[in-house]
Amino acid sequence: MDNASQSPAGLETSEPALRCQILIIGGGAGGISVAASLKRRRPELDIALVEPSERHFYQPGWTLVGAGVMSSAATERQEAGLIPKGVRWLKTAASAFLPETNRVRLADGRVVVYDYLVACPGLKLDWAKIEGLTQTLGRNGVCSNYSFETAPYTHECVKTFSGGTAVFTQPPMPIKCAGAPQKALYLTADYLRRHNRLAGANLEFCLAGDVLFGVPFFVPPLQKKVDEYGIKLNFKHNLIAVDGASKKATFAVVDKDGKSTEKTIAFDMLHVVPPQAPIDAVRDSALVNAAGWIDVDPGTLRHTRFANIFGIGDALGTTNAKTAAAVRMQVPVVTANLLALLEGKSLPKTYDGYGACPLTVAYGKIVLAEFLYGGKVAPSFPFDPRVPSRFAWFLKTTIMPLLYWHQMLNGYELDIGHHEKQFLA
Numbered sequence: 001m002d003n004a005s006q007s008p009a010g011l012e013t014s015e016p017a018l019r020c021q022i023l024i025i026g027g028g029a030g031g032i033s034v035a036a037s038l039k040r041r042r043p044e045l046d047i048a049l050v051e052p053s054e055r056h057f058y059q060p061g062w063t064l065v066g067a068g069v070m071s072s073a074a075t076e077r078q079e080a081g082l083i084p085k086g087v088r089w090l091k092t093a094a095s096a097f098l099p100e101t102n103r104v105r106l107a108d109g110r111v112v113v114y115d116y117l118v119a120c121p122g123l124k125l126d127w128a129k130i131e132g133l134t135q136t137l138g139r140n141g142v143c144s145n146y147s148f149e150t151a152p153y154t155h156e157c158v159k160t161f162s163g164g165t166a167v168f169t170q171p172p173m174p175i176k177c178a179g180a181p182q183k184a185l186y187l188t189a190d191y192l193r194r195h196n197r198l199a200g201a202n203l204e205f206c207l208a209g210d211v212l213f214g215v216p217f218f219v220p221p222l223q224k225k226v227d228e229y230g231i232k233l234n235f236k237h238n239l240i241a242v243d244g245a246s247k248k249a250t251f252a253v254v255d256k257d258g259k260s261t262e263k264t265i266a267f268d269m270l271h272v273v274p275p276q277a278p279i280d281a282v283r284d285s286a287l288v289n290a291a292g293w294i295d296v297d298p299g300t301l302r303h304t305r306f307a308n309i310f311g312i313g314d315a316l317g318t319t320n321a322k323t324a325a326a327v328r329m330q331v332p333v334v335t336a337n338l339l340a341l342l343e344g345k346s347l348p349k350t351y352d353g354y355g356a357c358p359l360t361v362a363y364g365k366i367v368l369a370e371f372l373y374g375g376k377v378a379p380s381f382p383f384d385p386r387v388p389s390r391f392a393w394f395l396k397t398t399i400m401p402l403l404y405w406h407q408m409l410n411g412y413e414l415d416i417g418h419h420e421k422q423f424l425a
C-alpha cells in the first residue's frame with residue numbers, strides 16, 4: 001500500500017490519499033478472520049484494515065462472564081497481536097463510505113482508495129436510546145452482558161440477589177446473538193435454584209417482540225425451561241427508561257389492538273440488552289438497504305449494487321442470525337468469491353445462512369440451535385438439538401474460544417459440517 005503521490009480522480013488535493021488493493025473495514029470477528037484468510041491464500045495481496053480499537057473481544061464469552069464461569073480477561077486480546085502479518089493497520093474509524101469513487105474517508109481525515117472493499121464494522125449498541133440507562137448501568141442492580149465492562153457485574157448482581165424481582169429485557173430485532181438475552185435469564189434462574197433462592201424470586205422476561213425465539217423449532221424446549229423456572233413472559237414490552245435510584249424500569253407496551261401504553265416495573269435486578277442499529281457511517285452511506293444495513297446478495301455476500309464490495313457479519317442486511325458462527329461460515333465464502341473476482345472468474349461459493357445460538361438453559365446444559373436461512377434446522381452433530389446437552393456446554397465453554405482465537409482469527413476454515421435435517425415433532 002502506498003501513499004498516493006498524485007490525487008486519484010475525484011479527490012480534493014487537500015486530502016492525503018492512501019491506496020490499497022483490498023480494504024477491510026472493522027477488525028472484529030469478521031475483519032480479522034477475512035484478512036487472515038485472504039493472506040493465508042495469497043500472501044502477496046496488498047491489504048489494509050481500518051479498526052479504531054486497540055482491544056479485540058471474544059463477545060460470545062460475555063454470557064459466561066456474566067454467569068461467573070469465564071474471566072473477562074479471557075475474552076480480551078490486544079488488536080495488534082491479531083492483525084495478520086503483512087496487513088497494514090489503519091488505527092482509526094471509517095467515517096464515510098464513498099463507493100461510487102472506491103473511497104473510504106477516515107476519522108483522522110485521510111482517504112483510502114481501494115480496488116476491493118470488505119465491510120465488516122459490526123453494529124452499534126445504542127445504550128443512550130434508553131433514558132437514564134447510561135447513568136445507572138453497572139450500579140443499582142442494573143447490569144448487561146453486552147459489554148466487556150459490564151458483564152462481570154451481572155454475576156455480582158446474581159450472587160447478591162436475595163429475593164424480589166429480576167427483570168431481563170430484549171430489544172427489537174435484529175440484535176447480535178438473539179439468544180443472549182435469555183441465556184442470561186436461564187443461567188440466573190439456575191444459579192438461584194442451585195442456591196435455594198429461586199422460590200423467593202420473581203423472574204420476568206420482557207421482550208419487545210412476540211416470540212420467545214425466532215426459529216419456531218426451538219421454542220418448545222425453551223418454553224419448557226421458562227415453565228420449569230417459573231419465569232413470567234411479557235411480550236411486546238420494549239424498555240424505554242430506567243430509573244436506577246428508585247429501581248424502576250419503564251416499558252412501551254403494545255396491546256393486541258396495536259395501542260401503545262407505558263408500564264413501569266419495579267426491579268431488584270435488571271439485565272438490559274441495548275437497542276442495536278447500523279453504525280452511523282454505514283447507515284449514512286449508499287451501501288445500505290431501506291433498514292440501514294449493508295445490502296449484499298444473501299448467497300455470494302457481494303454487494304447488490306457495487307460489484308467490488310463484499311460484506312461480512314453483524315453489519316449485513318441478510319436474514320441470518322447475527323452471530324460469530326455466521327461470520328465463521330461467511331468468511332470462506334467472501335475469501336473464495338473475492339479471489340475469484342480478482343482473477344476474472346465467476347463467484348464459486350454460496351453462504352447458506354448458517355447461524356448458531358448455544359442457548360445456555362442451565363449451568364452445564366445447552367440447547368444448541370443451528371439453523372439456515374428460513375429457519376431450517378441444520379445441526380453439526382448427530383443428536384437432537386432440542387435436548388439440552390452437556391457436550392454442547394463443553395463446546396461453548398472450552399472448544400469454541402480456542403477455535404476462535406487459534407483457528408478462525410488465523411484464517412483457517414472451520415466448517416464442522418452442518419446439514420439440514422427434518423425432525424419429528
Ligand SMILES: Cc1cc2nc3c(=O)[nH]c(=O)nc-3n(C[C@H](O)[C@H](O)[C@H](O)COP(=O)(O)OP(=O)(O)OC[C@H]3O[C@@H](n4cnc5c(N)ncnc54)[C@H](O)[C@@H]3O)c2cc1C
Nearest residue numbers: 026028029030059060094121122177313314322323324325
Ligand atoms: C453478549 C453476547 C453474546 C454473544 N454470543 C454469541 C454466541 O454464543 N455465539 C455466536 O456465534 N455469536 C455470539 N455473539 C455475537 C458475535 O459476537 C458477533 O455476531 C460477532 O462478533 C460479529 O462479528 P463482526 O465482525 O460483524 O462484528 P464485531 O466482532 O463486533 O467487530 C466489529 C469491529 O468493527 C469495529 N468498528 C466499529 N465501527 C467502525 C468504524 N467506523 N470503522 C472501522 N471499524 C469499526 C469495531 O471496533 C469492531 O472491532 C454474542 C455477542 C454478544 C454481545
